Amino acid sequence: MRTILLSIIILVSSCSKSSYEWIDYSKTDGLFKIDASKKFEVFSTSPTPASIEKTIKNLEQAKAFYDEIFNENLVFVVLFIDNQNWNKYAFSPPPGMPQAYYEGVVVLGLNNSVMALQGREMFNHMPEEEMEALKESFGPELNLDLFFRDALSLHELGHLYQFYKTGKGSQRRWLSELFGNMCQIAAADSFEDKSTLNHMETYQNMVSKMSKGYKPPFNTLKQFESNYLEIIQTGSNYGWYQIQFYQTAKKLLSLKGKSILPKLREFLIESDVDNVGSLNDNEFDLLLEENFDEETLTLLHSIVK
Ligand SMILES: [Zn+2]
Numbered sequence: 001m002r003t004i005l006l007s008i009i010i011l012v013s014s015c016s017k018s019s020y021e022w023i024d025y026s027k028t029d030g031l032f033k034i035d036a037s038k039k040f041e042v043f044s045t046s047p048t049p050a051s052i053e054k055t056i057k058n059l060e061q062a063k064a065f066y067d068e069i070f071n072e073n074l075v076f077v078v079l080f081i082d083n084q085n086w087n088k089y090a091f092s093p094p095p096g097m098p099q100a101y102y103e104g105v106v107v108l109g110l111n112n113s114v115m116a117l118q119g120r121e122m123f124n125h126m127p128e129e130e131m132e133a134l135k136e137s138f139g140p141e142l143n144l145d146l147f148f149r150d151a152l153s154l155h156e157l158g159h160l161y162q163f164y165k166t167g168k169g170s171q172r173r174w175l176s177e178l179f180g181n182m183c184q185i186a187a188a189d190s191f192e193d194k195s196t197l198n199h200m201e202t203y204q205n206m207v208s209k210m211s212k213g214y215k216p217p218f219n220t221l222k223q224f225e226s227n228y229l230e231i232i233q234t235g236s237n238y239g240w241y242q243i244q245f246y247q248t249a250k251k252l253l254s255l256k257g258k259s260i261l262p263k264l265r266e267f268l269i270e271s272d273v274d275n276v277g278s279l280n281d282n283e284f285d286l287l288l289e290e291n292f293d294e295e296t297l298t299l300l301h302s303i304v305k
Contacts, residue, residue, distance in 0.1 A: 019075045022164060024103035027089065031079060039063055044080040045089075050111055052080055055150045058196055059106075062154045062187040069186075069261055070161050076104045078153070083114050092232060094118065096148050100156040102163045108149050108156075116144035118235075123206065130206060137202040147203045151188065151196050158183025162265060167274035172284060173228055174221045174303070177242070179264055181249035186258045204246050207239060216240045221304050222281075241304070248303050255295060267291050 031043035036052060039060045044052075059078060067073055079089055086095035089107060096113020100106050109115060120142045123134055138146055158180045162170075170176045188197040216237040218227050224241055231237050252260060271279070271287055279287065288297060 019073070022104050023075065023077055024101060024105060025077075027101060027103070027105045027107075028077065028079065031089075034080075040075070041077040042080070043077060044110070045082045045085045046080070046110065049080045051145075052110075054146075055080075055108065055153055058150055058188075058191070059153055059157060061191050062157050065187045065190045066158065066161050066183065069258060070265060071262075072161060072164070074161060074164060076106060076157070076160050078106045078108065080108055080110050082110045083112075086114075094235075096145070098148060098152040098156050100159045100163065102168050104160060104164070106153060106156045106160065108153055109145065111145060113145060113148060115148045119144040119148065119203075122210075126206065126210070130209070133202065134206060137198055144203075146196075147199045151184065151199045151203075154187045154196070155180045155184035158187070162268050165265075165269045166272040169273040170268070171271045171273055171276075171279060172221075172225060174224050174241075174245070175264075175300075176268065177245045178249055178252075178300075178303070179261075179268060181242070181245045182253055182261060182264065185246075185249055186253055186261060189253075190258075200246075204243060208243050208247075211236075211240055211243065214240065219304060224304075244304050248299055252296065252299055255299065260296070263291075 028043045031045060032047045034042040034044050034047075034049060034052075036042040036049075036056050037060060040063065042052075042056070056078075063074065081089045081095070083095040086109070087093060090097070090099055091101070091107075092099060094114040096109025096115030098106070098108050123131070123142060123144075126134065134142060138144060159176065161183070162176060162179060184200065185197070188194075188200060191197070214236070217234070218224065218231050218237055219240070224231060231241065267288075269275070271284070276287075288300065292300070
C-alpha cells in the first residue's frame with residue numbers, strides 16, 4: 001500500500017513538475033510580474049499594462065476550450081512587451097507581431113504596437129465604404145490591437161498546444177500554420193461574445209480584398225518551407241500566406257467541425273521530425289493520405305496552387 005501510495009505521489013508530482021518545466025523563464029528576465037489571471041502567469045515591460053483585460057479574458061476562455069478539446073491542462077506564460085523593448089524579448093520584429101516560443105511563452109504587444117499602427121496606416125487608403133465597415137468593427141480610431149493582440153493571441157496559444165508535444169522542428173510549417181488558424185477560429189467561435197471572431201473576419205476580408213491581383217514573390221507551399229525566414233521578414237508576403245491558411249482553416253472547420261482539431265494535432269505530433277525523421281514531399285503526402293479523408297485532402301491540396 002505504502003509503495004503504491006508513494007509511486008502515486010511520485011507520479012503526480014513528476015507530471016505537474018514536467019508541465020511547468022517546459023517553460024523557459026529566462027524569457028521573463030527583467031519583466032514585471034502582473035497579477036492579471038489565475039489561469040496563467042503574466043509578465044510585462046510595464047508594471048501597470050493598460051487595456052489588457054480583453055486579451056486576458058480571451059486567453060482564459062481559449063485555454064478552457066483548448067484544454068477540453070485537446071485533453072490537457074496546459075501551463076504557459078504570456079508576455080506583454082512595449083515597442084521599445086520588443087527586440088529584447090521577441091524573436092522577430094516588428095513590435096506587436098504576436099509570436100510563441102517553443103518553450104511555453106506567448107509574446108504580445110502593448111497598446112499602439114508598431115504592428116497595429118502599420119495596419120491602421122495600410123487601411124487608411126481604403127475606399128469610404130470599406131472604411132465604414134472597418135470603423136464599425138475596430139472603432140473610429142481603427143484600434144488594430146484588437147486584431148493583432150486580442151485575436152491573434154488565440155492563434156499563438158493554439159501553437160503551444162502543438163509545441164508542448166513536439167520537438168523544435170516541424171515537419172511542414174504550412175500545416176502548423178493551418179493548425180494555428182483553425183485553433184484561433186474555433187476558439188473565437190466558441191466564445192459567447194463574438195466580437196473577436198468579428199475582428200478576425202473583418203481584418204482577413206479587408207486584407208484579402210486589398211491583395212487581389214497581388215502576386216507575392218513567394219507563393220507556393222514549397223517556398224513557404226524553403227524561404228520561411230525571408231517570407232516572415234516581408235510582412236505582405238507572410239500576410240498573403242496567412243490569408244490562404246485562414247480561408248482554408250474556415251472551410252475545413254465548416255466541413256468537418258471542431259473534431260478535426262484533435263485529429264490534426266495528433267497527426268502533427270505523430271508526424272513530427274523527432275518521431276519520424278525528415279520526410280520528403282512524397283512520403284509526407286502518403287502519410288497525409290493515410291490519415292485524412294478525400295474531402296480533407298482535396299482542401300489541403302487546394303491551399304496554394
Ligand atoms: Zn502561426
